[in-house]
Structures are given as structure tokens and as C-alpha cells.
Amino acid sequence: MVFNYDASDPLAVITAAPPSETPEQKAAREEREAESRRISNQIDEELRLHKADLKKHEQMVKILLLGQSESGKSTTLKNFRMQFAAENWAKERASWRTVIQLNLVRSVNAILDAVKHPDADDGSKIPLTEKHQLLAIRLSPLRRVEEDLKRLLGAAANPVEVAVPSSPTRTVSPRPSAEFYVRSWEWQSFVEASQNRSENSHPRTRHEGANSIDISEIIARCSEDIRELWEDDIIQDMVKRRGLRLEDSATFFLNASERIAARDYHPGDDDVLRARLLCRNIVPLSWTSNLASDGKTLTWKLYDVGGSRTQRQAWLPYFEQVTAIIFLAPISCFDERLAEDPRVNRLEDSFILWKAICSSQLLKSTTMIIFLNKIDLLAKKIANGVMVRQFLPSYADRPNETKAVVKYLKTKFRDTARNYSPEPRTCHIYATTVVDTHETAQILVSVRDGIMREHLKKATLM
Ligand SMILES: Nc1nc2c(ncn2[C@@H]2O[C@H](COP(=O)(O)OP(=O)(O)OP(=O)(O)O)[C@@H](O)[C@H]2O)c(=O)[nH]1
Ligand SMILES: [Mg+2]
Structure with missing residues (x-):
């Protein structure tokens, strides 16, 4: 007995004509097969149109x-x-801690800078007391912290740049320090890498400046002094009278300084939203x-x-x-x-x-x-x-x-x-x-x- 199919094709075995087929059965089978081919062609065409349509609607x-x-x-x-x-957004939130710390530390340093200099308008000095001088000394480690935070965000491969800040009409004081730029959004991976290194390395083996744990520790130790500086009446008066132009988010972060300076601080949505970081490249x-129910x-x-x-x-x-x-x-x-x-x-x-x-x-x-x-x-x-x-x-x-x-x-x-x-x-x-x-x-x-x-x-x- 000879079967008219390719034995190597399993599909052909299944679909082959039965060996004892009558002429009527053969005609009916061929009719069914023709109908199947027609339906199959129709499906193919529908698929082709659907694909084109999908493409058009992407x-x-x-x-x-x-x-x-x-x-x-x-x-x-x-x-x-x-x-x-x-x-x-949820994945990135932890890495924003470094940016928020920088926002806070920059504002503190800007205030310390401003109190050092006489008013540009009338040359008047701020009536600083011994308490202010002590505060300035105790907060001086934050200068180094600002540089370390910038380095963490910018990393060596992406040197930081500065932009000129804006100034108000009513006063002559410019914003005290220039803005900070990163060149790319890769800063998040730099920060994550630093956080991982901080967790895994022994302090004495590090030779590339402070890492995020060191930085957080210094900020935590300065927490009380930051609050005291910001809540001081003479300082508040100076910020108002001189129109010291802190960034819009500075007040928000200074008011929340104790929370941000805490060793176990995790940024919330509002903190991340307020954090300002300028980036050179546009991503x-x-x-x-979904456009509609048709996918x-x-x-x-x-x-x-x-x-x-x-x-x-x-x-x-x-x-x-x-x-x-x-x-x-x-x-x-x-x-x-x-x-x-x-x-x-x-x-x-x-x-x-x-x-x-x-x-x-x-x-x-x-x-x-x-x-x-x-x-x-x-x-x-x-x-x-x-x-x-x-x-x-x-x-x-x-x-x-x-x-x-x-x-x-x-x-x-x-x-x-x-x-x-x-x-x-x-x-x-x-x-x-x-x-x-x-x-x-x-x-x-x-x-x-x-x-x-x-x-x-x-x-x-x-
Ligand atoms: N209080 C308040 N602050 C805002 C508001 N919108 C933005 N800010 C703050 O204003 C500052 C500037 O906001 P950005 O969103 O960085 O401004 P930008 O338009 O991207 O600025 P460039 O990148 O310099 O062009 C940040 O400190 C924000 O937190 C607002 O509606 N209210
Ligand atoms: Mg912007």
C-alpha cells in the first residue's frame, strides 16, 4: 500500500486522505479542504491588515x-x-537622598557666607554674637560635605559645572552661590554605587573622600546646629532684610532639616519633588x-x-x-x-x-x-x-x-x-x-x- 504523503511531515500524516475513499467522499473532502483554504487565506489577510493597523496606530x-x-x-x-x-519613581527615590542633602547643605553654607559679608547696599554689618560665631565653626564641616556631595553626584567622569543664579528686583543681593549641574542622569547610578561601596567597605580602606555613610553621619551631627542657625531671629531677619535669595525649595528643606539630617532618613515624594538638580543632557x-479597548x-x-x-x-x-x-x-x-x-x-x-x-x-x-x-x-x-x-x-x-x-x-x-x-x-x-x-x-x-x-x-x- 502506497500513501501519498511525506512520512517525515507529521502534519501530512494527520491530514492525508484515507486509503479507501469513495468518489463522493473524495468530492466532499476536497470541498471541505477548499473551504478551509478560503478561511485560512481570510485569516492571513486579516492578520496582515491587523499588523499594518497596529503599526499605524503605534x-x-x-x-x-x-x-x-x-x-x-x-x-x-x-x-x-x-x-x-x-x-x-519608587526605584529612584533612595538615590535622591544625596540631592536633598546637597540642597540643604548648600542653603546652610549660603547663609553662613551671607552673614560673613556686610550688606552690599549700605555696608552694614550683621550684629553677630558669639553664639553665631560658634555655630559657624561647628557647621564648618559642611563646606567639605558640599564638595563631597557634588563629587558623588557628578563623579570624576562627569565634571560639575555652574550656572548663574537669578536675583530679585527689590534687593541687590544675588543668590549666594552658583547653581550646580550634573552632566547626565547617570548620577543615580553613581550614587547607588557609592551607597553599595559604603555598605561593603571598611572605612580605613577608602581613599576617595567621604562616602554617603560618612556624609550622612556629619550632617546628622550638625542637625541641631542647622536648626539653631535657621531658627535664629537675627539670621531670619537678615534673610528677609537682605533678600537673600535662597532657592524656592530651600525654606522647605531648612524647615525640615531635623528630619532630613536623621541617620535613617528616607526621602518622601514631596522631598524628591522639591529637590533641585540641574542636568545638562535631555532625556x-x-x-x-492604551488608546482604547482595541489594544x-x-x-x-x-x-x-x-x-x-x-x-x-x-x-x-x-x-x-x-x-x-x-x-x-x-x-x-x-x-x-x-x-x-x-x-x-x-x-x-x-x-x-x-x-x-x-x-x-x-x-x-x-x-x-x-x-x-x-x-x-x-x-x-x-x-x-x-x-x-x-x-x-x-x-x-x-x-x-x-x-x-x-x-x-x-x-x-x-x-x-x-x-x-x-x-x-x-x-x-x-x-x-x-x-x-x-x-x-x-x-x-x-x-x-x-x-x-x-x-x-x-x-x-x-
Ligand atoms: N513653592 C513652589 N516652588 C516651586 C513651584 N514650582 C517649582 N518650584 C520650585 O522652584 C524651583 C525651580 O523649579 P524647577 O522645576 O527646577 O524649574 P525648571 O523650570 O526646571 O528650571 P531650569 O531647569 O533652570 O530651567 C525648585 O526649587 C522647585 O521646588 C511651585 O509651584 N511652588
Ligand atoms: Mg529644570
Whole structure:
């Protein structure tokens, strides 16, 4: 008996015709086989179309965070990370301890520097007592700690650089020490490596300066003195009177100094959010989301670029194919001036920047979102009696109240978008305090949904 199949193919054995097949059976079998082939071809075609469709719908949303330096771009990015890339956020949290320690130590050293020098305005000396001098001596190890922390974050392969800080309008005191940059986000692996080395090495075998355990120990020993310095009336008066410009997060960390200086300190979400670390290279935050129930995915890429005037030249290449721009205007800065150009008011600079972005042909179909940011600081200034109209004459005799200022500025930004955009567009404006994670979380969901809706609308029209 000869079977008409290839015995080496197990599938052929199973599907071969039976040896004693009648002509009717043969016709019925061939009909069934033809039907199977037709169904199989149909499935193949459906699969091919599905694949093409998937490819077509592996869409990307590209968002740029823009705004002047210290407007809150990186803080907003951290909020996005916390909400949409939560796994990495949790993994990275421990390494932020080093950055937070640096933020705290820099502020303490900045205060110590400021009390050493007479006022730049009137040459007056601060009435320092013996207690202050003793505090300065006891806190002197923090100078070395600042350098060690910078080295830990920057590491030898990535030398640190400095940036010029901003200064306020009302006073002449610049921020006491220059800002600190790392060149890449690799700082996290440097810190982790140091933490591992610290745990595994004997102190006497180390020869490369203090490690994170040594540093934490020195800071812990200085904890009481840091608190005493910060709570001292003369020091507080000097910070206020001289307008010593500490970073916005400095007060937050100085108020929490005992908690941060503790040997077993673990940073919380709010601490990481407030920690400021400038980074030279731009790495987008990426995450994916499902577009709808049919399983199509959307890849999100969020870019955070440096905001100082010198860094803005590097923005242009990022304008290609931008889905949305989130523009941050820190409106509490109505009484401050730019570090890069002390002739320019910071709010004025935000308006100039916003106008330029709205006017751009390249961005004519980009979704525009504005965060009028630092509402908490605006409210504080107003509560302290700072008059908005003194710095913004067009505000005229409107009430010196946060709500009224926000409303006025919303209209200003909206009018600029309306008057300067090459094509009509909607502009979504939010009043934000991006250091408030809870409030920001709700805003980000609304922002995300808005961007997605507009993206899908445009994709359907194309
Ligand atoms: N109080 C308060 N502080 C804020 C707010 N937004 C940002 N900050 C603080 O302002 C400082 C600057 O914020 P960043 O997010 O680093 O600013 P940036 O726009 O990324 O600045 P560059 O990287 O220099 O362009 C940080 O110390 C933040 O903690 C806010 O709404 N309220
Ligand atoms: Mg930044």
C-alpha cells in the first residue's frame, strides 16, 4: 500500500486522505479542504491588515515643557513621572537622598557666607554674637560635605559645572552661590554605587573622600546646629532684610532639616519633588498608554529642556513634530529679575517667550497648555503686602488679591495666544502649584486626556 504523503511531515500524516475513499467522499473532502483554504487565506489577510493597523496606530505623542529657568518644568516632569511611570519613581527615590542633602547643605553654607559679608547696599554689618560665631565653626564641616556631595553626584567622569543664579528686583543681593549641574542622569547610578561601596567597605580602606555613610553621619551631627542657625531671629531677619535669595525649595528643606539630617532618613515624594538638580543632557520621560479597548498603544515622550536664555537656543530641534507644549509661567516672579539679564523682569520675560512660541509657524498646530505656576508663592507675597501694580503698572487699581491677579494674567496670556497664533487655536490655562502633588495629579489627568483627545482628532483628520 502506497500513501501519498511525506512520512517525515507529521502534519501530512494527520491530514492525508484515507486509503479507501469513495468518489463522493473524495468530492466532499476536497470541498471541505477548499473551504478551509478560503478561511485560512481570510485569516492571513486579516492578520496582515491587523499588523499594518497596529503599526499605524503605534502613535507617539511628543510633549515639550517650556518656560524660563526655575519656572517649574523639572518639577512638573517629576509629577508626570510619579503618576505615569510610578515604578521607576519608587526605584529612584533612595538615590535622591544625596540631592536633598546637597540642597540643604548648600542653603546652610549660603547663609553662613551671607552673614560673613556686610550688606552690599549700605555696608552694614550683621550684629553677630558669639553664639553665631560658634555655630559657624561647628557647621564648618559642611563646606567639605558640599564638595563631597557634588563629587558623588557628578563623579570624576562627569565634571560639575555652574550656572548663574537669578536675583530679585527689590534687593541687590544675588543668590549666594552658583547653581550646580550634573552632566547626565547617570548620577543615580553613581550614587547607588557609592551607597553599595559604603555598605561593603571598611572605612580605613577608602581613599576617595567621604562616602554617603560618612556624609550622612556629619550632617546628622550638625542637625541641631542647622536648626539653631535657621531658627535664629537675627539670621531670619537678615534673610528677609537682605533678600537673600535662597532657592524656592530651600525654606522647605531648612524647615525640615531635623528630619532630613536623621541617620535613617528616607526621602518622601514631596522631598524628591522639591529637590533641585540641574542636568545638562535631555532625556525624555517615556511611557505608554492604551488608546482604547482595541489594544492600540500610544507612546508618550515628555521633554524637559533648560530654561535660561543661553539654553533656549537648544530648543529649536525639539519643535519638530510636537504634539503639545506645556508652558510654565511662574507668576509669583512679578517682582523678580532674570539672572541672565538683570534688566528684564521675570514675568515680562515669560510674556516675551510665550508670544514667540505662539507666533511660531512650526508650532501652529501644536496644542498649547499654560501652567500659571507658583500660585502658593504668589499668595505668600501678596499676603506679605507686596503690591502687584508696583511691578506691573498695567494691573492698575485692580484688587491686590491672588484670585484677581490670576484672572488678570490668564486673560493676558490667552489674548497673546489669540493675537499672535498663525491659526486659531484653543489654549488651556491652569493655575498651578506644581509642588502640590495632590492638586497637580488631578491637573495632569485633565492635561493628558485633553492632549489625547486633540491628538486623536488630528489623527482622524489626516
Ligand atoms: N513653592 C513652589 N516652588 C516651586 C513651584 N514650582 C517649582 N518650584 C520650585 O522652584 C524651583 C525651580 O523649579 P524647577 O522645576 O527646577 O524649574 P525648571 O523650570 O526646571 O528650571 P531650569 O531647569 O533652570 O530651567 C525648585 O526649587 C522647585 O521646588 C511651585 O509651584 N511652588
Ligand atoms: Mg529644570
